[in-house]
Every structure is written in C-alpha cells, then in structure tokens.
C-alpha cells in the first residue's frame with residue numbers, strides 16, 4: 001500500500017487538472033446501443049460531470065482510436081492504449097489491478113478521501129475492495145469507460161480515484177493490502193551513560209578502555225557466538241558492540257537444532273530480524289527441548305548484551321500450565337544448578353509482590369491461573385522478557401489470560417508450543433497477534449485476505465482461480481510468519497533416540513467385556529454400518545464405545561448423546 005497516498009493527503013483535484021499517465025490508458029469497453037450518446041449524469045463508471053473529464057475516442061490519438069473502435073466492435077472487453085506500444089486486451093481474460101482511493105460522492109472541491117482500496121478489473125466486472133480486503137462494490141456489464149492514473153468515477157454511492165497499477169502477483173499474494181504493521185514495541189536503545197560530576201585532579205578515574213571484553217571467549221573451541229547487530233539495526237555509532245557468547249556451561253549440551261533455535265529467538269528478541277518485531281513463537285514439536293533453548297536464552301540475556309556488553313534483561317517471567325511449573329523449576333536446576341540461578345516460583349506462600357521486592361532471583365515462574373488472578377500486580381513489574389509455555393492456550397483473544405498478557409508492557413514475548421495451529425487459522429492469528437501485536441493486521445482483514453481464500457482453495461470443488469489465489473496467499477502467509485515462527489519436527493532428534501520397539505500383547509476379554517461386546521456389535525446401528533446401509537454418522541461413536549470397552553466395561557457410558565443407540569443396546573441386562 002502506498003502510504004504516501006493516504007486518503008487524508010489526497011484532496012479532490014480541480015476541474016481539468018487530472019494528470020494523465022503518458023504511458024498507459026486502460027479502457028473498459030461494452031458494446032451498447034447507447035455507446036454513441038453522451039453519458040447520463042450518474043451512470044456507473046462515469047466521471048462526475050463537473051470535475052472529472054470523461055475519456056472518449058476524441059481524447060486519444062489515432063492509433064488508440066482504432067483500437068477503441070476495434071474493441072468496441074467485439075463487445076465487452078479491455079484495451080490498454082499506450083503511447084509506445086499498443087496491446088489489445090479485448091479478447092483477453094486477463095484481470096488487472098489498481099490501487100485507488102475512495103470516498104462519498106460529493107461536489108465539494110476540497111474533500112478528503114475516506115480510504116485506500118484496490119480495483120480489480122476483469123473482463124466482465126469491476127470490483128472495489130478496501131485495504132482490509134472487504135468488497136465495497138461491484139459493477140458488472142460496465143459501459144464504455146477508461147482507466148488511468150488520476151481517473152475518477154462513481155461506483156455505487158462512492159467516488160473512486162485510480163492511483164497506480166498493481167501487479168497480479170502482489171494481488172494474489174495479498175501484498176497490496178494493508179496488513180503488516182510493525183510491532184508497537186520498538187527495540188529499546190541502550191540507556192545513555194549517566195552524567196558524572198567532574199572529578200578533582202588526583203582522584204581521577206582511570207580512562208575507560210575502549211575495548212570491552214565478551215563474558216566468554218568467542219575464540220574458544222566450540223564457542224557459540226550469537227549474531228552481531230547489522231546495518232538494519234539502529235544504534236548510536238559511539239556504542240561499542242560486544243560479542244554475545246553462550247555460556248559454555250550450557251553450550252556444550254546444546255544440539256545443533258537447539259543452537260539454531262537459540263539464535264532464532266535471540267534475533268527476534270533483539271529485533272534483528274526483518275520487520276523488527278521482538279516477539280516469536282518457537283513451535284518445535286514435542287521433545288525437541290524448547291525448555292532448554294529458552295533457559296539458554298534467558299541465562300544469556302540476564303548476563304550479556306551486544307551493546308556495551310550490558311545485560312538485556314533484568315526480570316523474566318515464565319508462565320506455564322500449573323502442572324508444568326515445577327517441571328520448569330527442575331529444568332533450571334538440571335541445566336544451571338541452584339547456585340547459578342534459583343527461580344522464584346509463585347505459589348500460595350510466594351506472591352508476585354514478594355518477587356517485585358527482591359532483586360536476587362530474576363526469573364519468576366507462575367501458572368496461568370495465578371497469572372490471571374494477579375494480573376494487576378504483575379502489570380506493574382517491569383519484565384524484560386515473558387515466556388509462555390504451551391502457548392496454544394492463548395488461541396482465543398477474548399479469554400482472560402490473553403487479555404492480561406496483551407496488556408503487559410513487555411514487547412519481548414516468546415511463545416512455546418508444539419501445536420501453533422490446532423483447529424483453524426484464526427487461532428494462529430490470536431497467538432501471532434499477542435506475541436507481535438498487529439503483525440498480521442486486523443482480525444477481520446486477516447480473515448478476508450488469508451483465512452477465507454486459503455480455506456476456500458482447499459475445498460474439493462474449488463475452481464482453478466480460487467485454488468491459485470489460496471495457494472499464493474498461503475505462500476505469502478508462510479513468508480510473513482517465517483520471520484517470527486520457527487518449527488522443527490522430531491526428525492531433528494531421530495539420531496539421539498533409541499530405536500522404536502513395538503510389542504503387541506493380546507489380552508483376553510473379561511466375561512463382562514465379552515457380553516457387552518456382543519451387545520454392541522449385535523445392535524441395529526452397528527449391524528447397519530457393517531452392511532453399509534447406515535445413513536447417520538455414528539461410526540465414531542461406536543468405535544470409541546468399543547475402545548472404552550477394551551479399557552474397562554464401566555467406561556461404556558450408555559447415557560451418552562445418541563438416544564437411538566442407547567435404546568438399541570440393552571446394557572441393563574448386565575446389571
């Protein structure tokens with residue numbers, strides 16, 4: 001989207017001053033018996049009579065005139081008239097796209113446009129879409145009119161001005177829509193050095209050395225050095241850059257994919273990746289060691305930083321399901337030992353207010369339930385990093401934990417989850433929007449630009465066009481999310497796992513199980529499934545009933561949903 005052409009900056013143009021692009025005029029032609037008559041005042045695709053000139057064959061050169069008349073002969077079609085090369089789109093099925101601005105119809109000279117939009121001009125119709133992907137109006141069977149930069153026309157109750165052509169690929173990928181906004185949390189520059197009183201001679205401090213040493217030697221064998229800020233990152237030129245090296249105490253345990261994961265999280269955390277957002281989702285599948293990767297990053301950030309070597313984080317909060325809170329504590333102990341870092345675990349005795357008062361234990365671990373209950377107090381603690389384990393719990397933006405988290409004044413957020421997309425893309429949107437506010441745009445726009453076209457393209461009866469646009473949008477979405485989402489599968493740790501051994505052990509059914517089994521398999525519903533004439537969809541119901549029976553007969557709860565089956569299976573006999 002061309003922000004320089006924001007509606008507020010585009011007043012209506014005065015009569016006769018519309019600038020015509022010298023290189024390209026696009027003409028939409030519909031052969032009609034009215035074509036030779038002057039257009040009535042408020043017909044679709046006609047310029048407002050007062051201030052917008054209508055392009056017709058008398059306003060263009062000879063060659064173009066020929067093209068127009070040729071095109072007009074063949075009915076509805078598109079023609080591009082160009083000064084240097086003339087190409088005929090009359091028979092073409094090509095769709096063309098333009099950026100545009102739109103507003104209410106009015107004759108006021110200095111009116112502000114209400115919004116940016118996109119015009120989709122196909123052979124048969126012209127559609128105006130707003131910058132959120134919402135269709136604002138459509139015109140089919142358009143009458144003879146022209147398209148070029150600066151051209152204005154009416155579409156329904158709106159007036160539209162064409163800006164520039166958009167490439168087909170930008171439209172198919174959804175790039176022309178307004179969506180990616182940078183995170184609201186900009187990278188904080190290092191704090192300026194504190195003012196120091198001039199000292200009396202003789203008591204002068206030794207001159208600070210210009211060379212700062214990294215905490216661990218980057219030259220050591222096996223040293224893991226994190227990336228330095230590059231030219232994309234803004235910082236004061238006098239700031240000294242120091243290598244950040246992972247503590248070898250942890251580094252020697254890290255597997256290759258874990259090193260990559262720590263580097264990825266570090267780059268996001270520091271805003272070094274494209275887009276500059278500072279949140280990320282580590283979506284490695286189960287067992288890849290997301291906890292160790294997070295602990296490594298936390299430990300590094302608590303002691304080091306690339307700018308003047310100053311640590312980047314002073315306080316870190318880890319939010320986890322209550323069943324995993326002590327697991328986190330144990331993992332800290334396992335990898336760092338209590339003498340290096342003793343996390344502050346919030347429970348009935350230790351409150352967030354106690355954590356806020358002390359400075360020796362920088363890492364606070366809290367369950368989601370206690371986090372929500374203490375949200376108001378926690379909001380006042382200046383955390384530099386928040387890590388959320390099993391973050392798919394935030395798949396709904398309206399639940400309290402999501403709302404409380406979104407309110408935290410800490411832009412450095414790391415979400416850990418093995419299942420970032422559980423059911424649909426709107427759940428993923430919620431995660432992304434909390435971790436990097438605004439990165440996927442507004443929810444309604446995301447739905448229209450990505451979710452709906454992608455879902456539509458996966459339906460079995462999707463047309464070729466629908467499939468193409470869905471695939472392109474999916475590709476584009478992947479590209480956007482790859483900046484802040486990292487996912488690896490268990491292939492990464494295959495080499496570290498012992499071979500899988502499967503043992504099949506057959507167990508004889510008990511007498512009760514055998515009787516119930518006969519009851520179930522002999523009932524009307526199951527019999528009709530077996531002979532293939534069951535019209536309902538109770539297959540899964542019976543499968544889970546039989547699976548429960550294998551575990552224990554008392555799990556066959558017949559007071560379930562399916563009344564018909566309940567009547568059919570006479571479990572009362574068993575009691």
Ligand SMILES: Nc1ncnc2c1ncn2[C@@H]1O[C@H](COP(=O)(O)OP(=O)(O)OP(=O)(O)O)[C@@H](O)[C@H]1O
Pocket residue numbers: 253254255258284285286287288289290291292331417418
């Ligand atoms: N480099 C390593 N060397 C040895 N053990 C490791 C290493 N990385 C992780 N582990 C161990 O593997 C186990 C699984 O790790 P972890 O719980 O972090 O996985 P995860 O990705 O968080 O899985 P989940 O999605 O189930 O939470 C843990 O017991 C952890 O201590």
